[in-house]
Amino acid sequence: MLKDINKIRNYRELREAYSFLLPLIVFILAFILLPVAGAIFTSLFKDISFLEKKFIFFENYKYLFKDPGFWQAFRFTMLFLIVSVPLEMIFGLLFAVILNQSIPFRGCLRACVLIPWAIPAAISARTWELIYNYHYGLANFLFMKLGLTNAPINWLGSNLGAFSSLVISDVWKTTPFVAIILLAGLQAIPVELHAQARVDRANFLQRFYKITLPLLKPVLIVALLFRTIDALRIFDLVYVLTMGGPGGVTTSFSMYGYRYFLAGDFGYGSSVSVVLFIIALGLSIFYVRIGKWGKEVI
Amino acid sequence: MKCVRLCQILVFFLIIITLLAGCARKDEKVVTFSVGGAPNELEFWEVLITQFEDQTGIKVDILRQPTDTDQRRQGLVISLKSKKSNPDVFLMDVAWIAQFAASNWLAGLDDYAGEDSIGRGVFFEKVMDLADRYKGALIALPVYIDGGLLYYRKDLLEKYGIKAPPETWKELIEYSLRIQGDIRKTNPDFYGFVWQGAQYEGLVCNFLEFAVSNEGGINFEGDKILLNTPENIEAVKLMNELITKYKISPPSTFTEMKEEEVRAYFELGNALFERNWPYAWSLHQHQDSLVRDKVGIAKLPHFKSGKSVSTLGGWHIGISKYSDVKGLSWEFVKFVTSYNIQKRLAMELGWNPGRVDVYGDRDVLGKLPHFAGLRNVFENAHPRPLLPYYTQISEVLQRYINAVLAGALSPEAALLVAEKEAQKIVERYK
Missing domain, CATH: 3.40.190.10 (Periplasmic binding protein-like II)
Known part of the structure; x- marks a missing residue:
């Protein structure tokens, strides 16, 4: 009798839980899973707007792995990820720790740090375009005023220059995002822990490594995950600043795929998206695994 | 109770779906x-x-x-x-x-x-x-037409005793060097010739004007695309030399210069010649323009053996x-x-x-x-190849010509690889 009542109660609770989850599930199905499935499906076709549609299985992927343009985009995007994300994490952590101290004008400082993140990417990219401008850009003006160079520098003109300019702009824009997430994480760490550590005469660095960092790990992983996925699909900044130049060395993964969609080659464009999706998924699973491992240790 | 709530949610979704469907319906x-x-x-x-x-x-x-x-x-x-x-x-x-x-x-x-x-x-x-x-x-029907033109500073050519705008690229270089050297003494930002060299479609339009005026261009021999020809190599080489050898085009040509950047540069009085579309004319004559009433237009120059060409x-x-x-x-x-x-x-x-x-x-x-x-x-404007997959070929050309302008590749090497890649595209889409 009692068992039955519990069963019914459980059933009701379950039903209620699902009714609350329903909108979310519908949303994810309609706007995430369906498009992904659609892209995977389309990528198996020769789907070119001006040619006959044909099922070709993995031909698009075969072509893709042999295409030097694909590998160039792959190399650039990975390099961009490897360089920009760690910088963002380091600076973000630094800002978060500083902003978490009780310093004067803390509220004001926190707001200031957030400004770059609040500016739409395309607009901040335009701003950086003006800074890097060869003829009247701020960068050349400062460098010449400070006597660091006699002639103006064509910042976006060399492979290294274009790459670093993109990294700098991206780090400037997204460090605040990392900082704000980590700041929330820092504030969740009980003050008592630090107080106790102080009693035990642990210095700042010891407290940072033994208390702050381990407790911050889950939040760090979340920030890392977001930044990694964002860096993988970088588009707006490149589109505005370099258009993939000079000579195509800064063509990102998304830009590479985008061009095929424009040209009406939907099958191939989809296969590029699918490869990007698989890389992002793989990295996400990897990060989540690290996160779990961290918890077990604690 | 809970059933009612579920119903409420369902009704809510139905309303949204109907609303969305309503948006899509169109008055005939x-x-x-x-x-x-x-x-x-x-x-x-x-x-x-x-x-x-x-x-x-x-x-x-x-x-x-x-x-x-x-x-x-x-x-x-x-x-x-x-x-x-x-x-x-x-x-x-x-x-x-x-x-x-x-x-x-x-x-x-x-x-x-x-x-x-x-x-x-x-x-x-x-x-x-x-x-x-x-x-x-x-x-389709044409609403408006464009073709590349050479804009020049009437007043400066006159001042330095040059009677007519340049007919050949060689003359353009010669005039630019002569006038640029003198004006640079007071205006270090002055350049002889500004054109569109950034990595985008405009670069291919400019390339065609150089190449076709040398009897080159994007040509086909049956199903084989011809890019790596002596005429094209000479054209791309000249494009590079305008920046690197003669230095009559700014170093930022291949990073920044698109139509509007070129127009603004010329309008500030910082260039002698400009390659642009006809739209720039009215803007050059605008009240705020520093080159108002000082601009002339002419056909684009050509190589010795070819004739003037504008891209359509x-x-x-x-x-x-x-x-x-x-x-x-x-x-x-x-x-x-x-x-x-x-x-x-x-x-x-x-x-x-x-x-x-x-x-x-x-x-x-x-x-x-x-x-x-x-x-x-x-x-007499010269069209870009009328192929459904032209964009893809243009993309290859943009990348490799831009690399030549950046000094990363030699014209010979760039066109050799560009032709190979373009050929793969032709085979994929033909």
């Missing part, structure tokens, strides 16, 4: 016109639409698009790929009409045009044959195959390409109409005397 009598451009252009279109609505009683909805060509194309590709019935009418860049036509996205206009006798001789015939007829069927540009109007109001849409197309409207396009925006007859109009010539010479330029 409305023509949707998709157009982008600068704010003043969009304003102009809105004025035209009001006039059209008053004249015909047909309602036109304007679907605003960005200025950027790629983004305008993207919007149209998405609607047409998903077979949407709107937009009904839209403008297309001449570089992608071939793709739209080959994709069978455009309605045939012959049935309509026949009735309204859009005869030969009204529009630029060569342009019509190149861009507006696909497999013999009329699929411009926008054409077409009707979607999926439109359910094709008859009404045609009325709008007819209106936009009518003599009076085309004349207003020239008078108010300074655009170059697709109709040939407007170039002889007395009012137009009174306000825009340079139109007399433009007619000739457009009649």
